[in-house]
Amino acid sequence: MPKKTLKAKSKTPARRQAKGPSPARARRTSAKPTLAPVALQYIPWHTIPLEDLNPLLQRQFVVGQNIMLARVLLKKGCIVPEHSHPNEQLTYVVEGALKFWIDGKEITVHAGEVLCIPSQMLHKAEALEDTVDLDIFNPPRADWINKTDQYLRSKK
Numbered sequence: 001m002p003k004k005t006l007k008a009k010s011k012t013p014a015r016r017q018a019k020g021p022s023p024a025r026a027r028r029t030s031a032k033p034t035l036a037p038v039a040l041q042y043i044p045w046h047t048i049p050l051e052d053l054n055p056l057l058q059r060q061f062v063v064g065q066n067i068m069l070a071r072v073l074l075k076k077g078c079i080v081p082e083h084s085h086p087n088e089q090l091t092y093v094v095e096g097a098l099k100f101w102i103d104g105k106e107i108t109v110h111a112g113e114v115l116c117i118p119s120q121m122l123h124k125a126e127a128l129e130d131t132v133d134l135d136i137f138n139p140p141r142a143d144w145i146n147k148t149d150q151y152l153r154s155k156k
Helices: 014-019 025-031
Strands: 051-054 057-061 066-076 079-083 086-097 095-103 105-110 116-117 122-126 131-138
Touching: 014 025, 025 131, 066 122, 105 116
Parallel strands: none
Antiparallel strands: 051 057, 057 066, 066 131, 079 122, 086 116, 086 131, 095 105, 095 122
């Protein structure tokens, strides 16, 4: 007499398998809402006015949907006071050098070098010579966009 093969029973009732995932599981696995498409931007730096923050500091920036690129011009001796922000920051020094005080260390970033600053980390910087740097922020800096970044602006 041939042996009968037994099929393993599913732990999930058949009626549930046919209906799909439970409502709670469906909510957890549903796709995120789609965002409106972002327009392509081509923006030469010379078309963006320089914003004078104080006699030693100027900047320009471009804002995307989830990212911001800033071109920052610092004269020798410019101090960016200690501050922190919820944005992750990449700083790429194009020309010059910046000395940072961050996480209990002094770090000098020269032309061609990059510094990655995690969100909420206190940091301060000084331009050791006339410097041009590119700062990338994710998400974009709301305080820069709204011009509420008083720590950078001259007292009038």
